[in-house]
Amino acid sequence: MNTHPYGETFALWRDGCPDDWHExxxxxxxxxxxxxxxxxASFLHYLIQDYVFLVHFARAWSLAVVKAETLDEMxxxxxxxxxxxxxxxxxxxxxxxxxxxxxxxxxxxTEEFENLAYTRYVMDAGLQGDFLDLMAALAPCCFGYGEIGxxxxxSAAADTPYRPWIDTYADxxxxxxxxxxxxxxxxxxxxxxxxxxxxSARWPQLQQRFTMATKLEVAFWxxxxxxx
Amino acid sequence: MNTHPYGETFALWRDGCPDDWHExxxxxxxxxxxxxxxxxASFLHYLIQDYVFLVHFARAWSLAVVKAETLDEMxxxxxxxxxxxxxxxxxxxxxxxxxxxxxxxxxxxTEEFENLAYTRYVMDAGLQGDFLDLMAALAPCCFGYGEIGxxxxxSAAADTPYRPWIDTYADxxxxxxxxxxxxxxxxxxxxxxxxxxxxSARWPQLQQRFTMATKLEVAFWxxxxxxx
Amino acid sequence: MNTHPYGETFALWRDGCPDDWHExxxxxxxxxxxxxxxxxASFLHYLIQDYVFLVHFARAWSLAVVKAETLDEMxxxxxxxxxxxxxxxxxxxxxxxxxxxxxxxxxxxTEEFENLAYTRYVMDAGLQGDFLDLMAALAPCCFGYGEIGxxxxxSAAADTPYRPWIDTYADxxxxxxxxxxxxxxxxxxxxxxxxxxxxSARWPQLQQRFTMATKLEVAFWxxxxxxx
Amino acid sequence: MNTHPYGETFALWRDGCPDDWHExxxxxxxxxxxxxxxxxASFLHYLIQDYVFLVHFARAWSLAVVKAETLDEMxxxxxxxxxxxxxxxxxxxxxxxxxxxxxxxxxxxTEEFENLAYTRYVMDAGLQGDFLDLMAALAPCCFGYGEIGxxxxxSAAADTPYRPWIDTYADxxxxxxxxxxxxxxxxxxxxxxxxxxxxSARWPQLQQRFTMATKLEVAFWxxxxxxx
Numbered sequence: 001m002n003t004h005p006y007g008e009t010f011a012l013w014r015d016g017c018p019d020d021w022h023e024x025x026x027x028x029x030x031x032x033x034x035x036x037x038x039x040x041a042s043f044l045h046y047l048i049q050d051y052v053f054l055v056h057f058a059r060a061w062s063l064a065v066v067k068a069e070t071l072d073e074m075x076x077x078x079x080x081x082x083x084x085x086x087x088x089x090x091x092x093x094x095x096x097x098x099x100x101x102x103x104x105x106x107x108x109x110t111e112e113f114e115n116l117a118y119t120r121y122v123m124d125a126g127l128q129g130d131f132l133d134l135m136a137a138l139a140p141c142c143f144g145y146g147e148i149g150x151x152x153x154x155s156a157a158a159d160t161p162y163r164p165w166i167d168t169y170a171d172x173x174x175x176x177x178x179x180x181x182x183x184x185x186x187x188x189x190x191x192x193x194x195x196x197x198x199x200s201a202r203w204p205q206l207q208q209r210f211t212m213a214t215k216l217e218v219a220f221w222x223x224x225x226x227x228x
Numbered sequence: 229m230n231t232h233p234y235g236e237t238f239a240l241w242r243d244g245c246p247d248d249w250h251e252x253x254x255x256x257x258x259x260x261x262x263x264x265x266x267x268x269a270s271f272l273h274y275l276i277q278d279y280v281f282l283v284h285f286a287r288a289w290s291l292a293v294v295k296a297e298t299l300d301e302m303x304x305x306x307x308x309x310x311x312x313x314x315x316x317x318x319x320x321x322x323x324x325x326x327x328x329x330x331x332x333x334x335x336x337x338t339e340e341f342e343n344l345a346y347t348r349y350v351m352d353a354g355l356q357g358d359f360l361d362l363m364a365a366l367a368p369c370c371f372g373y374g375e376i377g378x379x380x381x382x383s384a385a386a387d388t389p390y391r392p393w394i395d396t397y398a399d400x401x402x403x404x405x406x407x408x409x410x411x412x413x414x415x416x417x418x419x420x421x422x423x424x425x426x427x428s429a430r431w432p433q434l435q436q437r438f439t440m441a442t443k444l445e446v447a448f449w450x451x452x453x454x455x456x
Numbered sequence: 457m458n459t460h461p462y463g464e465t466f467a468l469w470r471d472g473c474p475d476d477w478h479e480x481x482x483x484x485x486x487x488x489x490x491x492x493x494x495x496x497a498s499f500l501h502y503l504i505q506d507y508v509f510l511v512h513f514a515r516a517w518s519l520a521v522v523k524a525e526t527l528d529e530m531x532x533x534x535x536x537x538x539x540x541x542x543x544x545x546x547x548x549x550x551x552x553x554x555x556x557x558x559x560x561x562x563x564x565x566t567e568e569f570e571n572l573a574y575t576r577y578v579m580d581a582g583l584q585g586d587f588l589d590l591m592a593a594l595a596p597c598c599f600g601y602g603e604i605g606x607x608x609x610x611s612a613a614a615d616t617p618y619r620p621w622i623d624t625y626a627d628x629x630x631x632x633x634x635x636x637x638x639x640x641x642x643x644x645x646x647x648x649x650x651x652x653x654x655x656s657a658r659w660p661q662l663q664q665r666f667t668m669a670t671k672l673e674v675a676f677w678x679x680x681x682x683x684x
Numbered sequence: 685m686n687t688h689p690y691g692e693t694f695a696l697w698r699d700g701c702p703d704d705w706h707e708x709x710x711x712x713x714x715x716x717x718x719x720x721x722x723x724x725a726s727f728l729h730y731l732i733q734d735y736v737f738l739v740h741f742a743r744a745w746s747l748a749v750v751k752a753e754t755l756d757e758m759x760x761x762x763x764x765x766x767x768x769x770x771x772x773x774x775x776x777x778x779x780x781x782x783x784x785x786x787x788x789x790x791x792x793x794t795e796e797f798e799n800l801a802y803t804r805y806v807m808d809a810g811l812q813g814d815f816l817d818l819m820a821a822l823a824p825c826c827f828g829y830g831e832i833g834x835x836x837x838x839s840a841a842a843d844t845p846y847r848p849w850i851d852t853y854a855d856x857x858x859x860x861x862x863x864x865x866x867x868x869x870x871x872x873x874x875x876x877x878x879x880x881x882x883x884s885a886r887w888p889q890l891q892q893r894f895t896m897a898t899k900l901e902v903a904f905w906x907x908x909x910x911x912x
Contacts, residue, residue, distance in 0.1 A: 058758065059584075062749035065742065065765065066807075067356050069433075071791050074742065078769055081749065081762050107755050113675055117569045120576030123750075127583055128295050128515075130358035194429040201422040205297075219569055286521065286530065287812075293518035293537065294579075299563050302514065306541055309521065309534050335527050341903055345797045348804030351522075355811055356743075447797055523812050525889075584751050586814035650885040657878040661753075 005175070006143045007182030009189050012198055013139060013210040020214045024140065025148050029221035034152045036160030039227070043162065044099060046224030049115045051092040051106040053220070056119035057141065058084040063126040064134050070191070073131065076184040083177050091168045114223040118216040125209055132192055132202070135185050136209035140217055145169045146178040233403070234371045235410030237417050240426055241367060241438040248442040252368065253376050257449035262380045264388030267455070271390065272327060274452030277343045279320040279334040281448070284347035285369065286312040291354040292362050298419070301359065304412040311405055319396045342451040346444040353437055360420055360430070363413050364437035368445055373397045374406040461631070462599045463638030465645050468654055469595060469666040476670045480596070481604050485677035490608050492616030495683070499618065500555060502680030505571045507548040507562040509676070512575035513597065514540040519582040520590050526647070529587065532640040539633055547624045570679040574672040581665055588648055588658070591641050592665035596673055601625045602634040689859070690827045691866030693873050696882055697823060697894040704898045708824065709832050713905035718836050720844030723911070727846065728783060730908030733799045735776040735790040737904070740803035741825065742768040747810040748818050754875070757815065760868040767861055775852045798907040802900040809893055816876055816886070819869050820893035824901055829853045830862040 004011040014021050029046070032038030061084060064077040093103050111119075126134035149169025156166055168174065193200040232239040242249050257274070260266030289312060292305040321331050339347075354362035377397025384394055396402065421428040460467040470477050485502070488494025517540065520533040549559050567575075582590035605625025612622055624630065649656040688695040698705050713730070716722025745768065748761040777787050795803075810818035833853025840850055852858065877884040 055755075055758070058762070059750045059752075062746040062762070062765075065746035066750065068743075069356070071739075071787065074739070075769060078742070078746070078762075078765050081746075082766055085759060085762055103755065113573045113672070114569060116577055117573035120580045121572055123583065124576045124579045127579065128297070128358075130356075130361065133358065190429075192430050200428075201418075202420050216569070283527075283530070286534070287524075290518040290521035290534070290537075294515045294522065296515075299511075299559065302511070303541060306514070306518070306534075306537050309518075310538055313531060313534055331527065341801045341900075342797060344805055345801035348808045349800055351811065352804045352807045355807065444797070525812070584753070584814075586812075586817065589814065646885075648886050656884075657874075658876050 005182070006146065006178050007186040009185050009197070010139055010143050010182050013136065013207060014143070016207045017211040017214055020211055020218065021140075021144075024214050024217040024221070025144055025151075027218060027221040029224050030148055030152070032225075033162040033165060034156045034160065036157045036162065038162065040161075042224055042227050043165075044096070044101075045227050046221075047092055047095060048101065048106060048109050049112055049220075049223065051089065051096070052109050052111050053115055053119055054084055054089050054092070055107065056123065057138075058089075060119065060122045060126060060134065060138060063123065064131065064138070067126060067131040067134060069131060070187075072184060073188055076180055080177065080181060087173070088168065091164065095164070112223050114216070114219040118213070118220055121216060122213065129209075130192075131188055132206055133209055135188060136206040137213045139185065139210055140213040142178055142181055144214070144217060146175060149174065233410070234374065234406050235414040237413050237425070238367060238371050238410050241364065241435060242371070244435045245439040245442055248439055248446065249368075249372075252442050252445040252449070253372055253379075255446060255449040257452050258376055258380070260453075261390040261393060262384045262388065264385045264390065266390065268389075270452055270455050271393075272324070272329075273455050274449075275320055275323060276329065276334060276337050277340055277448075277451065279317065279324070280337050280339050281343055281347055282312055282317050282320070283335065284351065285366075286317075288347065288350045288354060288362065288366060291351065292359065292366070295354060295359040295362060297359060298415075300412060301416055304408055308405065308409060315401070316396065319392065323392070340451050342444070342447040346441070346448055349444060350441065357437075358420075359416055360434055361437055363416060364434040365441045367413065367438055368441040370406055370409060372442070372445060374403060377402065461638070462602065462634050463642040465641050465653070466595060466599050466638050469592065469663060470599070472663045473667040473670055476667055476674065477596075477600075480670050480673040480677070481600055481607075483674060483677040485680050486604055486608070488681075489618040489621060490612045490616065492613045492618065494618065496617075498680055498683050499621075500552070500557075501683050502677075503548055503551060504557065504562060504565050505568055505676075505679065507545065507552070508565050508567050509571055509575055510540055510545050510548070511563065512579065513594075514545075516575065516578045516582060516590065516594060519579065520587065520594070523582060523587040523590060525587060526643075528640060529644055532636055536633065536637060543629070544624065547620065551620070568679050570672070570675040574669070574676055577672060578669065585665075586648075587644055588662055589665055591644060592662040593669045595641065595666055596669040598634055598637055600670070600673060602631060605630065689866070690830065690862050691870040693869050693881070694823055694827050694866050697820065697891060698827070700891045701895040701898055704895055704902065705824075705828075708898050708901040708905070709828055709835070711902060711905040713908050714832055714836070716909075717846040717849060718840045718844065720841045720846065722846065724845075726908055726911050727849075728780070728785075729911050730905075731776055731779060732785065732790060732793050733796055733904075733907065735773065735780070736793050736795050737799055737803055738768055738773050738776070739791065740807065741822075742773075744803065744806045744810060744818065744822060747807065748815065748822070751810060751815040751818060753815060754871075756868060757872055760864055764861065764865060771857070772852065775848065779848070796907050798900070798903040802897070802904055805900060806897065813893075814876075815872055816890055817893055819872060820890040821897045823869065823894055824897040826862055826865060828898070828901060830859060833858065 029038065029042070032042070058081050061077055061081045065074055065081070068074040068077055092106065096102075096106055122134070122137040125137035146169060149166060149171070152166045153170035156163065160166075189197045193202060197203060257266065257270070260270070286309050289305055289309045293302055293309070296302040296305055320334065324330075324334055350362070350365040353365035374397060377394060377399070380394045381398030384391065388394075417425045421430060425431060485494065485498070488498070514537050517533055517537045521530055521537070524530040524533055548562065552562055578590070578593040581593035602625060605622060605627070608622045609626035612619065616622075645653045649658060653659060713722065713726070716726070742765050745761055745765045749758055749765070752758040752761055776790065780790055806818070806821040809821035830853060833850060833855070836850045837854035840847065844850075873881045877886060881887060
């Protein structure tokens with residue numbers, strides 16, 4: 001068997017919006033991280049916004065615990081909240097600290113509209129729908145950063161100053177968490193949609209949520225490039 | 229075709245818990261309304277609790293508007309909120325006013341645990357799940373009262389003092405709203421679970437929510453009989 | 457006494473962000489409605505987006521019913537949902553129908569990011585905070601359109617083709633609903649923050665929510681001007 | 685200064701309902717744990733229900749992360765979810781395993797109405813209100829078990845078979861988590877209600893939520909004593 005490391009569901013969703021997915025994972029911002037050409041100001045603007053993004057992303061994963069219906073779903077989602085708050089966000093805090101920006105300043109940063117649109121769309125997916133609606137909206141960020149991390153780890157310029165960012169997502173621990181999340185999502189899908197989920201009545205809407213969140217990722221990179 | 233006036237979904241759910249449904253719709257409290265033997269104090273205790281129940285039931289139907297995904301779902305749910313706040317609750321207000329209990333007192337009444345358990349279970353069904361989870365938890369009250377109203381209207385003792393209560397639910401307007409709600413639920417089910425919903429992976433859980441809410445109706449009547 | 461027709465709270469919030477408020481209520485889009493110079497394509501683009509906005513705005517007002525704590529709060533919010541679904545949205549439906557766009561098309565329109573950001577921000581204000589947080593986020597749209605309607609009704613070019621839009625918000629019924637909403641908000645504030653709300657610990661955050669929603673109104677007009 | 689180990693807010697809330705608090709913390713069920721007279725069947729019935737309680741309690745603490753407004757609130761609440769899922773629940777799992785009841789059976793146990801009423805009331809406090817409403821509803825369980833644990837650790841019969849239960853809550857780690865939670869609540873209160881919270885307009889309602897949750901604790905013990 002030749003399953004995707006992040007699971008079958010993710011592979012289906014990604015293949016359901018190939019152009020948007022490519023635009024997201026191969027965005028000019030990403031290429032700038034890879035070859036090191038991304039202006040530092042753009043990166044910092046992005047990083048500050050991304051910190052606030054992660055605050056709301058952690059809220060959304062917590063909402064997933066509220067909506068979970070199995071012990072496995074609860075544990076994986078609670079673990080992801082912990083990984084976000086205690087691991088991924090520390091990269092942002094450390095990098096910004098080196099630039100003289102403390103965490104309280106990060107937490108209080110005014111959100112750009114692209115940022116606001118994305119995180120609140122995810123949150124509302126959870127309020128309006130069920131656990132699957134929320135997972136479909138959460139998936140592009142999680143797995144896309146995983147894909148980007150792996151690709152850039154193997155192809156980035158030796159002297160790119162963005163190696164720590166790349167390493168965060170190429171990291172074995174991040175990849176391992178993503179594999180667990182992907183497996184949990186496959187189980188959550190099977191439990192609610194049965195053996196052939198892509199043929200189920202709800203599939204088009206779940207795809208739509210995944211696609212929308214992917215488009216919001218593209219807009220987020222664009223916001224980063226634009227700068228403050 | 230010989231469909232149920234409240235729709236196919238309701239008929240399936242009701243037939244999925246026949247004993248609980250009978251216990252609910254033929255409860256001693258209901259029989260006491262029918263033959264007039266229900267003590268007035270029990271009725272008043274019930275009515276005060278039911279007023280607070282309807283406050284939270286209206287909140288739950290409002291949550292359904294939040295969770296709706298089609299215009300029809302939104303309109304039917306918003307209309308039900310209006311029917312609850314401006315029609316059904318007025319029976320309670322008028323009856324209690326005749327006993328010297330004003331609406332502010334009703335609104336501030338301390339909820340019995342059976343009452344609390346029921347309404348908050350319904351609300352959480354909406355927070356945890358999607359529109360269908362909420363509908364499954366809302367259905368027993370709506371349609372059960374409709375069934376009871378029709379049955380008692382045709383069989384109640386001529387001198388039962390509870391005729392106004394019976395008429396509220398036997399009423400053509402209430403029945404018509406229930407028919408619309410049932411049709412909307414059938415559409416909501418078809419949209420999300422396809423043509424053979426009872427064979428879908430999610431069906432057992434939806435049945436479980438309907439059954440639990442039916443059991444909570446039984447407990448609510450028991451609370452009424454017990455008195456204050 | 458010389459209170460504002462939409463209430464004391466609104467007056468305080470508006471005066472807490474005078475520049476943003478002016479930018480919103482005197483935006484080039486608004487001036488284009490007034491003098492008739494707004495391109496028809498911009499108006500239609502706006503109107504389609506605004507229809508979807510109202511769908512989510514009705515969801516947010518329904519969430520307010522979920523969060524209400526008094527009978528008055530429940531009734532006013534439920535009435536506003538009804539006014540949105542059955543009154544304000546009909547302007548959009550009729551105008552678009554005359555252009556050959558039916559309501560199903562409106563309902564399915566893809567939301568622009570500015571639209572998404574705004575409605576989901578409001579919804580999350582309700583999920584994260586309490587009734588007041590939600591009111592602060594809902595207020596700018598309600599009252600700003602009321603102010604714009606009144607101002608334009610008295611100053612618009614005789615031949616502006618946007619008179620029906622202006623009339624919708626200058627309308628006595630719309631103004632009356634807004635007065636009721638404003639009074640209800642004043643009561644909700646007094647109940648939770650006491651007699652001197654602007655001195656309470658929570659005030660800065662409520663102001664921040666009102667200000668953010670006002671900025672999102674400015675962005676929404678900009679989206680309209682930009683066209684499809 | 686002579687502050688309470690669980691904070692000033694808790695001390696105020698507890699002193700706001702002294703009779704209910706005593707009935708809860710000195711309930712016959714608690715005394716049965718202390719002197720060892722509690723029938724094993726009652727304890728097991730309680731423990732199975734309490735496992736399901738903790739599932740929903742973890743969901744409610746996750747909802748607190750969704751509603752948090754500071755980094756400290758987020759971290760403490762996320763940490764509490766982790767402590768519940770990975771520490772407190774393991775006592776239940778191990779004890780029940782020794783009786784031949786596995787975790788899947790625990791997770792699927794049918795909730796008694798007293799259990800349902802309590803957890804769903806807490807959850808709805810979070811949906812209806814803000815972070816403080818949720819904290820007031822979560823506090824009695826957290827701090828009451830802490831108080832009971834300390835009292836019983838110093839007074840329990842040498843041969844009570846319920847020593848492991850007592851130790852779980854008398855444990856330095858549990859007490860330390862509770863101290864952090866109490867301090868976080870004090871900060872959350874100060875941030876939203878200012879320096880003299882007990883004089884603020886919202887206080888009576890927060891007290892009411894704390895009191896209701898305390899009454900629900902009493903009912904929960906009663907459910908345990910009644911047995912399956």
